[in-house]
Amino acid sequence: MAPTSSSRAKTKTGSKPLTVSRPELLANGSDGDFRAFVHGMLAFAARLEAVRDGFASLFGLTGIQYTILISISHLQSEGEVTVGAVADHLHLSGAFVTTETGKLLRNGLIAKVQDLKDRRRVCLSVTPKARDLLAELAPVQVPVNDVLFEFLTAEQFQAIGPLLDRIVSCGDRAISLLEFLSSDVARAGPTSGSAALDAKPRSRSRR
Numbered sequence: 001m002a003p004t005s006s007s008r009a010k011t012k013t014g015s016k017p018l019t020v021s022r023p024e025l026l027a028n029g030s031d032g033d034f035r036a037f038v039h040g041m042l043a044f045a046a047r048l049e050a051v052r053d054g055f056a057s058l059f060g061l062t063g064i065q066y067t068i069l070i071s072i073s074h075l076q077s078e079g080e081v082t083v084g085a086v087a088d089h090l091h092l093s094g095a096f097v098t099t100e101t102g103k104l105l106r107n108g109l110i111a112k113v114q115d116l117k118d119r120r121r122v123c124l125s126v127t128p129k130a131r132d133l134l135a136e137l138a139p140v141q142v143p144v145n146d147v148l149f150e151f152l153t154a155e156q157f158q159a160i161g162p163l164l165d166r167i168v169s170c171g172d173r174a175i176s177l178l179e180f181l182s183s184d185v186a187r188a189g190p191t192s193g194s195a196a197l198d199a200k201p202r203s204r205s206r207r
Helices: 032-057 064-077 083-090 094-106 130-148 154-188 192-205
Strands: 110-114 122-126
Touching: 032 130, 032 192, 064 083, 064 094, 064 122, 064 130, 083 094, 083 122, 094 110, 122 130
Parallel strands: none
Antiparallel strands: 110 122
16 A cells, blocks of 8 residues: 555654655654754744843843844944845845834934935934943943854854855745745635634633
8 A cells, every 4th residue: 555645744753744854854754853953943042032132121122123223333334324224134124124213213322314315315323322332232242142152163153154144035935935825724714623622612602
C-alpha cells in the first residue's frame, strides 16, 4: 500500500506532523533541530527587545521611538535623512515612521526641515537635547550591547550582517503567505475539529 500524505508528514518520533519540509531544515527526517532553532531565535528576540525597551525607558520613550531616534542620529552622519530613508532602514512603513517621528518632534528630540530644493521632502535631524541624552546613555548602552552579542566572533559578525536583509525579506514573504493561506481557511469555514471546540463554549453560555 502506498504511503498516504498523512503518513509522510509524520516524524520519526511519533504522529506529530512536520512543521517544515525543506531538506536543509530536517535532520534524519525530524524537525526537532528546526524547532529548537526557532525557539532559540524567539528567546533571543525577546531579550533583544527587552534591552531595547530598557534603553528607551531611560528617555521615557517606547522601544520603537528609541530605535527611530538613534537611527536618525546615525543616518544623519551619512547625509540627509528623510522619513522614507528611516522606513527603509528599519523595514517599517512610511506612515508608521511619520506618526512616531511626530511624537519625537513634540518631545523636542528631532527637528523637521523642509528641503529647499524639493518642498515635498522633509529632512529629519536630532536636536541637541537628543544628542545629550544619547551621550548620557552610551556608558550603559556599550557594555550591555557588548554582553548581548559576545557570542559572535568578528568573522561571524561579518558573515551574518549581509544575511539580515534576506532574513527580513523572507519574514515578509512568510507573513504574506500566512495571510493568504489563512484567508483560504476562513473562506472554507470551520473544520470538524474547530467546530467541536466551538461547541463547548456555546453549550456553557446557554446555562
